[in-house]
Amino acid sequence: MxxxxxxxxxxxxxxxxxxxxxxxxxxxxxxxxxxxxxxxxxxxxxxxxxxxxxxxxxxxxxxxxxxxxxxxxxxxxxxxxxxxxxxxxxxxxxxxxxxxxxxxxxxxxxxxxxxxxxxxxxxxxxxxxxxxxxxxxxxxxxxxxxxxxxxxxxxxxxxxxxxxxxxxxxxxxxxxxxxxxxxxxxxxxxxxxxxxxxxxxxxxxxxxxxxxNGPTVAHASTKAIVGVAVSAGTRAADEAMAELQRDIWTSSDLKVGLASLAANGPGAARFEGR
Structure with a gap:
């Protein structure tokens, strides 16, 4: 086709x-x-x-x-x-x-x-x-x-x-x-x-x-960090990074990923997208 x-x-x-x-x-x-x-x-x-x-x-x-x-x-x-x-x-x-x-x-x-x-x-x-x-x-x-x-x-x-x-x-x-x-x-x-x-x-x-099916919250952070880097440079992205990654630390995705890593090794996590 x-x-x-x-x-x-x-x-x-x-x-x-x-x-x-x-x-x-x-x-x-x-x-x-x-x-x-x-x-x-x-x-x-x-x-x-x-x-x-x-x-x-x-x-x-x-x-x-x-x-x-x-x-x-x-x-x-x-x-x-x-x-x-x-x-x-x-x-x-x-x-x-x-x-x-x-x-x-x-x-x-x-x-x-x-x-x-x-x-x-x-x-x-x-x-x-x-x-x-x-x-x-x-x-x-x-x-x-x-x-x-x-x-x-x-x-x-x-x-x-x-x-x-x-x-x-x-x-x-x-x-x-x-x-x-x-x-x-x-x-x-x-x-x-x-x-x-x-x-x-x-x-x-x-x-x-x-x-x-990946970690949706982390993907959003990635897009935002890249946006800062290409518009304002690496130093600006470094300074903004912690704030742009803040939501990751409270996400279910991270909890799921860490639990899966401990139980099954890398690459087996099934993320919920939140």
Whole structure:
């Protein structure tokens, strides 16, 4: 089964529930699965962004323990809705607060896994970069293509590629505006993992459930510490670390983990996510 066909099914192998919105939502056990379905190619604009924000809020309300962001169409996201750029005729940037999207991804206290197939370019690439982990199908084509229309990335790709792969690669991707194969970006440390197309759904589900069955409170702390480190540096993260780890010490997860270690050795704990 090719990746985009598999994405049309839910993660437990049954058809997704009909959903008229741009982002379908379903729970696969403790995993919240958000499937972008904004035809024809998930062009990123106000409607899809609103659907994504609603989906992340819903995941939090459902007390999900991890999130998968994927596409039910041929491409993950083929860039921005060009209608956003009508403001250029007035010499103005689009009236869209992209930082709200980035903040929502960063502040959701559970891991977000982007599962990428097809084209993942422009704003779609930036959505993937906003996630905590990125798994891509081998045939995926990924990149910052904004230079081809006289722009540069507007939703954080430059700085996020610089964090992951260094300044030279960030400049290369933004300046040349090319699409790259997934293996290249895995080698550059821009994305986490590349898998054969027919394994994308299975690997995504396995990783999402591994994350969801882990120590949820510690995962939230990890996201927060990394956020401080990349925005303010290692010293700031060191100073914030004790406060950001405070909830771990009163969590059931830690008690379960320590008891399991004593009784069964490492790696056998079954965490409750609280």
């Amino acid at each position: 090719v990746a985009n066909q598999a994405m049309a099914e839910s993660s437990n192998g049954t058809p997704s529930e009909p959903d008229s919105g741009p982002v379908a939502r379903e729970l696969d056990g403790p995993v919240a699965v958000l499937t972008m379905r904004y035809a024809p190619h998930n062009f990123l604009g106000t409607e899809l962004i609103a659907g994504l924000l609603d989906g992340l809020r819903w995941a939090g309300e459902q007390r999900a323990r991890s999130v998968v962001l994927r596409s039910g169409l041929r491409h993950f996201c083929a860039g921005a809705d060009v209608g956003l750029f009508e403001s250029a005729e007035r010499g103005a940037a689009p009236a869209l607060d992209v930082t709200e999207v980035l903040r929502a991804f960063e502040e959701l206290p559970i891991p977000i896994l982007a599962s990428v197939h097809g084209a993942c370019v422009g704003g779609g690439f930036e959505l993937a970069l906003a996630a905590d982990l990125v798994v891509a199908a081998e045939s995926a084509k990924i990149g910052s293509v904004e230079a081809t229309v006289g722009l540069n990335p507007l939703m954080g790709a430059i700085q996020r590629v610089a964090q992951r792969a260094g300044a030279a690669r960030a400049k290369e991707m933004a300046l040349l505006g090319r699409r790259y194969d997934a293996r290249t970006l895995e080698r550059w440390n821009v994305i986490n993992r590349v898998v054969p197309d027919d394994q994308l759904v299975g690997v995504t589900s396995t990783l999402a459930h591994e994350l969801a």
